[in-house]
Amino acid sequence: MDIPAAKGFSTLPSDCDALLEGSPAILYATGPGWWRNDLHYVSHNLATLIGATRAQLQSTPGWWLEHVCDAQEVEARLFAGLAAGESRIRLYYRIACANGRVRYMQDDIMVQRDATGDVLELIGSLADISETQVALTRLEALADSERHYRFIVENVSDAILLMDADGECRFASPSIQGLLGHRPETLHDRGLLGLLPPDDAPRVQRLIHDAARHGEPLRMELRMRHRLGHYVWLETCCSPYLNPASERYEWILAVARDITDRKHREHRLHELSTTDSLTGALNRGAYLSCLRSGLEAADHVSQRVSLVIFDIDHFKTVNDTWGHAAGDLVLACVGEICRTALRDQDVFGRIGGEEFSLMLAGQSLNDAALLAERLRKKFESVRVEFHGEWLSFSVSFGVAERQSREGVESLLHRADMGLYAAKHNGRNRVHQAPPQPI
Incomplete structure (x- = not known):
């Protein structure tokens, strides 16, 4: 049974529009054709929401569907529900308002049927859910963003760390376990500076503090202790977060990558460029550089320094008699004996063909002479095998203690x-150089 539009309007109470004027919902009633030439009633507050008046809809009944986005899909959902005998149908769609703005609508439709089940009337309640939809869209975007960031953080090979102003770890990405052997949760609330070598921690702390104070990013190379005890070289990029209200930094974001292999290659290249491959001693340039640095360091702490210079006696005879291959074996033997006998802080250099030098920090003239004598006896007693022959050699030493x-x-x-005096007095001996006259 069709209800004419005029009858639909007239059957509602006269004060209905006044009651609905301040309501956020729009009420309407249509025939089975919904908004297609079958409008029975629509409340006046429609104009407030979408800028279309009742008169416009009466004169142009198709206005609504012309402004519904994806109208065919929306109608298909409605008519599928009607065909299925549903008594209540909820639709979601977008509609372009008169001012061009697009609003998201929730349309709750109650279906009135006759005794045979035919549709008599559709009574709908429209609600503007634009703000809710925008909020949901933002939440979905945030959720997507969080998933993206989490995916990145969990799968990037670099370790990502978040520290507070006290240097305590507040977050560590899963890749930290592959880098340092620590599970991320074991680092939470732990001071990361404690993983640094004790002699390097003050430097790193100072650099971070200076970068945070100036609000500048920091790139540095450092070592951190692995869970198994060894140290791993890291290239670390730090970005401080400065609270604009307090003007104090609150967080440090650090991204670290393993550069241990690179540092080992650099160290090897440095060794190749500074070390004599035959004897393992520093070459002349590297040794003299260490000697200058060592004397400067000794001045700062008023430390003694002694120097030993020695060379192989009659080395030319070894080369002339047995060949340079035999001479190389003798040189290699000298290098091996010295590297075994010296302390870690002693500096060993080859400063000439068969001439060597030792810088002994913290050693007096007598200490240096005793070491030289032990080395002399060792060289004197050693034999070098060369093609079934046993070669012997001796070494002469000159020793001097640095004056002020x-x-x-x-x-x-x-x-x-x-050394010249030792050679002049018969070789294979240690001679202490007298102090320089003041």
């Missing part, structure tokens, strides 16, 4: 004079 702020050239000269 004595320069490199002067100290080398006095030790060299001691």
Whole structure:
């Protein structure tokens, strides 16, 4: 049974529009054709919401569907529900308002049927859910963003760390376990500076503090202790977060990657460029550089430094008699004996063909002479096998202790004079150079 539009409007109470004026919902009633030439009633507050009046809809009944986005899909959902005998149908769709703005609508439709089940009337309640939809869209975007960031954080090979102003870890990405052997949760609330070598922690702490104070990013190379005890070289990029209200930094974001292999290659290249491959001693340039640095360091702490210069006696005879291959074996033997006998802080250099030098920090003239004598006896007693023959050799030593702020050239000269005296007095001996006259 069709209800004419005029009858539909007239059957509602006269004060209905006044009651609905302040309501956020729009009420309407249509025939079975919904908004297609079958409008019975629509409340006046429609104009407030979408900018279309009742008169517009009466004169142009198809206005509504013309402004519904994806109208065919929306109608298909409605008519499928009607065909299925549903008594209540909820539709979601977008509609373009008169001002061009698109709103999201929730349309709750109650279906009135006759005794045979035919549709008589559709009574709908429209609600503007644009703000809710925008909020949901933002939440979905945030959820997607969080999933994206989590995916990145959990799968990037670099370790991502978040520290507070006290250096305590507040977050560690899963990749930290592959990097340092620690599960992320075991680092939470733990001071990360404690994983640094004790002698390097002050430097790193100072660099981070300076970067945070100036609000500048920081890139540095450092070592951190692996769970198994060894140290791993890391290249770390730190970004401080400065609270604009307090003007104090609250967080440090650090991204770290393993550069241990690179550092080992650099160290090897440095060794190749500074070390004599035959004897394992520093080459002349590297040794003299260490000697200058060592004397400067000794000046700061008023430390003694002694120097030993020695060379192989009659080395030319070894080469002339047995060949350079035999001479190389003798040189290699000297290098091996020295590297075995010296302390970690002692500096061993090859400063000439068969001439070597030792810088002994913290050692007196007598200490250096005793070491030289032990080495002399060891060289004297050793035999080098060469094609079934056993070669012997001896070494002469000159020893000098540095005088107050004595320069490199002067100290080398006095030790060299001691070596000259040892050679002059018969070789295979240790000679202590006298102090330089003041």
